[in-house]
Amino acid sequence: MIKSVYFVGAGGIGMSALIRYFLHQGCKVGGYDKTPSQLTCKLIEEGADIHYEDNMQLVAPCFMDKDSTLVVYTPAIPEEHTELTFFRDNGFDVRKRAQVLGLLTSQMKGLCVAGTHGKTTTSTMLAHLLHQSSVGCNAFLGGISKNYGTNYILSENSDFVVIEADEFDRSFHWLKPYMSVITATDPDHLDIYGTKEAYLESFRIYSSLIREDGVLVIHTDLEMKADVKPGVKVYEYARDKGDFHAENIRIGNGNIIFDFVSPLGNIHDVELGVPVSINIDNGIAAMAIAQLNGVSDEEIRNGMKTYKGVDRRFDFKIKTEKIVFLSDYAHHPNEIEQSVRSIRELYADKKIAAVFQPHLYTRTRDFYKDFADSLSLLDTVYLCDIYPAREEPIPGVTSQLIYDNLRLGMEKFLVHKKDMVELLSKGDFDVLISLGAGDIEDMVPEIEEMLRQKYLI
Numbered sequence: 001m002i003k004s005v006y007f008v009g010a011g012g013i014g015m016s017a018l019i020r021y022f023l024h025q026g027c028k029v030g031g032y033d034k035t036p037s038q039l040t041c042k043l044i045e046e047g048a049d050i051h052y053e054d055n056m057q058l059v060a061p062c063f064m065d066k067d068s069t070l071v072v073y074t075p076a077i078p079e080e081h082t083e084l085t086f087f088r089d090n091g092f093d094v095r096k097r098a099q100v101l102g103l104l105t106s107q108m109k110g111l112c113v114a115g116t117h118g119k120t121t122t123s124t125m126l127a128h129l130l131h132q133s134s135v136g137c138n139a140f141l142g143g144i145s146k147n148y149g150t151n152y153i154l155s156e157n158s159d160f161v162v163i164e165a166d167e168f169d170r171s172f173h174w175l176k177p178y179m180s181v182i183t184a185t186d187p188d189h190l191d192i193y194g195t196k197e198a199y200l201e202s203f204r205i206y207s208s209l210i211r212e213d214g215v216l217v218i219h220t221d222l223e224m225k226a227d228v229k230p231g232v233k234v235y236e237y238a239r240d241k242g243d244f245h246a247e248n249i250r251i252g253n254g255n256i257i258f259d260f261v262s263p264l265g266n267i268h269d270v271e272l273g274v275p276v277s278i279n280i281d282n283g284i285a286a287m288a289i290a291q292l293n294g295v296s297d298e299e300i301r302n303g304m305k306t307y308k309g310v311d312r313r314f315d316f317k318i319k320t321e322k323i324v325f326l327s328d329y330a331h332h333p334n335e336i337e338q339s340v341r342s343i344r345e346l347y348a349d350k351k352i353a354a355v356f357q358p359h360l361y362t363r364t365r366d367f368y369k370d371f372a373d374s375l376s377l378l379d380t381v382y383l384c385d386i387y388p389a390r391e392e393p394i395p396g397v398t399s400q401l402i403y404d405n406l407r408l409g410m411e412k413f414l415v416h417k418k419d420m421v422e423l424l425s426k427g428d429f430d431v432l433i434s435l436g437a438g439d440i441e442d443m444v445p446e447i448e449e450m451l452r453q454k455y456l457i
Contacts, residue, residue: 002070006063007031008084009074010050011040013151014166015097017140018072020152023047028062032083054082066092072100075169076390098171101140101163105176108138111289112175114165114206115183115219117335118282122183124310125279125286125303127153127162132306133290133299137162143329146308146315160293165206167199168192172206179215179292181285182207185224186334191362191391200224217244217288219281235263237284244288246280251345256280260287260300267297273307276314276342312441314342317448322455324350324431327444331359331437333370340377343431350430353380353411355420355447356402357436359387361394364401372405380411380429382420387438417443421450 005022007015010031016039022029023046030049033040040050051058063069071087071094079085087094105112111130113123120142128147130137136158141151153162165172165180168189185203187196203224210216212231220238228234236242239249246258256275260267267287272279287300295303309315318325324347330339336356343352356375358364364371364386375381383399399414406412415423417440424432424447432451434444451457 001068002027003068004028004030004063004065005070005072006059006087007072008081008087009033009077010043010048011035011037012074012076012097013039013142013144014140014164015072015074016043017152018097018100019043019048020046020150021140021154024154028060030060030063032058056083056086059083066090069093070095070100072097075171078390096169096171096174098166098169098174102174102176104140104161105163105178108159108161109178110161110163110175111137111293112163112165112172112177112180113183113285114167114172114180114203116167116186116188117330117332117338118183118278118285119164119166119181120310120329121279121313122181122282122285123162123164125282125307126181126289128307129286129290129295129300129303130158130160130162130293131155132303133295135160135290135294140164141310142166143310143313145310147306167202167206170202173202173209175206175209177210177214179217179289180207180210181289182216182218182222182224182226183282183285184219184334185222186332188332188363190366191360215289215292217285217292219285235288237281237288239280239284244284246284249280251275251277254346260284262288262291264291265297267300270301271305273305274309274314275346277345278338278342279314314339317444318451318457320455320457322457323451325434325448325451326432327434327441329437330435332363333367333374336371336374336435337377339433339435340374343433344377347431351379351428352431352433353382353427353429354378354433354435355382355384355424355440355443357384357387357417357438357440358399358402359437360389361386361391361397364399365394365397368401369405371402372407375402376407376410378410380413380427381406382413382415382423382427384415384417384420384436384440387436387440389438421446425450425454 011033127139137160139153139162142164237244
């Protein structure tokens with residue numbers, strides 16, 4: 001019987017949702033993470049025992065009984081990690097985060113959202129649609145929901161569980177979805193997959209894991225071929241085509257309203273709580289799964305209007321006539337393009353600048369020209385050093401590769417993070433976006449404060 005759960009990589013957003021789950025189950029919960037963060041501090045407040053040094057002497061005695069302790073780790077942890085090695089070598093039950101989520105999907109009705117991008121927003125929207133309805137749900141999300149201030153939602157009486165299905169390290173192959181959305185399959189994580197073909201094949205395998213009584217809702221524009229079991233219903237969706245789509249889209253005055261077209265019955269005048277155009281696609285996918293599971297038209301309409309978004313996904317920090325500042329997690333070229341185009345649609349006549357911190361040397365090496373193309377849609381770019389995360393430097397791979405391929409004539413800066421705020425204070429722009437999945441987010445409060453002082457907000 002599991003009495004204690006130890007997390008190696010406790011500060012990851014996906015891991016933290018499981019930490020909250022096991023705390024709620026009454027287990028003793030602890031773990032290691034490389035650095036303190038707002039999230040780890042919050043988890044400590046909630047009862048988790050977390051430390052920041054790879055040192056077995058810091059592991060509490062309650063986690064040393066292999067018969068009652070489950071060890072959960074994230075693939076981002078290096079194989080030579082001392083604590084992880086100890087638990088493996090001494091017969092503990094050691095599982096990937098995705099394996100634990102897989103167990104939950106086998107015990108409940110898993111509503112899983114996969115895709116290169118859009119999965120956090122879509123899964124959080126879906127969780128909100130279900131939670132605020134009579135249907136209810138549990139949820140393990142890849143971002144902090146602004147509606148609930150957490151990435152974990154609990155229901156005492158719903159057997160639905162919303163899960164973000166992560167393709168990194170093929171983690172989503174552990175899941176057993178009842179229903180799934182696939183939002184996008186633009187190649188990523190080529191350090192893991194090697195080729196575009198292997199990446200697409202991974203999604204094909206994932207689609208084959210959906211239960212025979214289940215449903216796949218897949219975007220119309222994907223290159224992958226689904227391979228579902230007999231009995232699985234397949235629907236397509238997109239902004240303007242597919243079984244589920246939008247019509248009569250009205251964008252203006254800071255609002256987006258549209259009619260949801262569905263084989264189960266249309267819903268008129270759906271208003272987006274976070275009015276950026278990419279959320280039309282995300283919203284259609286979330287509404288499709290919600291409708292398929294019994295959420296009423298009025299509950300869907302209310303849920304979409306009251307959806308507040310996710311931290312770091314089109315996360316507006318300042319929104320005034322003088323200046324707009326927002327933070328977005330976009331770290332893949334296609335995500336950046338969609339983010340910039342959505343902002344352009346809202347602020348067509350404004351001068352738009354972005355701070356961008358590339359994430360991973362391998363991703364920069366593989367996509368530097370695509371990054372440059374996406375960032376060239378902006379008026380101004382402030383380009384930081386690469387955030388390494390789990391990787392060692394690669395000779396010749398720096399942010400200069402992106403910088404050198406930005407369009408001629410645009411305003412562009414290569415800047416160290418420590419000099420960023422001062423340089424931005426001298427900048428000439430109407431809208432500023434902070435882009436990236438690394439620690440650039442740590443600078444957002446400082447940038448916000450500088451802008452508030454500069455514009456006397």
